[in-house]
Amino acid sequence: MSLSVQLNIFSGRPNPRFTLSETEAISLFKRALEVGPASPNASRGLGYQGFTLLPVEPGSDMDAMSQDALGAASALGLTLMGAPELEQELITLALKHLELSPTVQNALAHAYERPLITALPQVDCPDCKGQNAPVYDPDWWNNNAVRLANNNCYNYANNQATNTFAQPGRASGTPITGMSCGGVQPSAVSDGLVASANFSENTPGWYVALVIWPDTDFHWYRQDSNGCWSHKPGSTPVINTDNAGAQITDPATCDRGDYTQFCSYMITNSGVVIS
Structure with a gap:
């Protein structure tokens, strides 16, 4: 298999991707499965938000369980966040494979160490003046x-x-x-x-x-x-x-x-x- 790796760093712009070869991809994907995907509501706020692994094609030496997981992840990807060791490795690969500006490179330094956000107590909201404002859903x-x-x-x-x-x-x-x-x-x-x-x-x-x-x-x-x-x-x-x-x-x-x-x-x- 080959693996497209998306660095989740931007909010408005499309995020950059790079591709890993079969040997590197299979090893990384199996380890990612062991760690498991990020919680659906996990967040670090604006800025670095982990990686999404998008398998491109199956590999001949993957076990049946990995093949099944590959099928499920192929279209939508497997997002990793909150797994510092694996994220650190992926950041190193991103710096190697992508042409990133010094600003983005600096933002990635130790970004994997940032904890996931824990919401603070709720506050009083201001009055909403938009007559057709959407409901928070x-x-x-x-x-x-x-x-x-x-x-x-x-x-x-x-x-x-x-x-x-x-x-x-x-x-x-x-x-x-x-x-x-x-x-x-x-x-x-x-x-x-x-x-x-x-x-x-x-x-x-x-x-x-x-x-x-x-x-x-x-x-x-x-x-x-x-x-x-x-x-x-x-x-x-x-x-x-x-x-x-x-x-x-x-x-x-x-x-x-x-x-x-x-x-x-x-x-x-x-x-x-x-x-």
């Missing part, structure tokens, strides 16, 4: 493997599962020009989103927010009908907590990890077209 996204893997933060913020890892401006012909506020926000405006100074005025639709990992990636949050905010980091589960495990009452002030640049609150609605 993470299971709808997280419990469908195809939907989970193929939709990102922009899909989630706009409450549309296109299964295309949607990119701002792709549907409207105004692609992103750079990983900065000025490089991403105009593309979202082209799709139909409208910038807002705050999220305290009543409005049709609902509020979202754009943040940037400078020169590296973009990320979106959305305000739900309960007034608090939630998000979907890339192809990983929907969560309503920040990188410190706190419920999000304002994306401008929450712990966002490497996504240090807050761009703007924006307003979206069900008529916005994304792809």
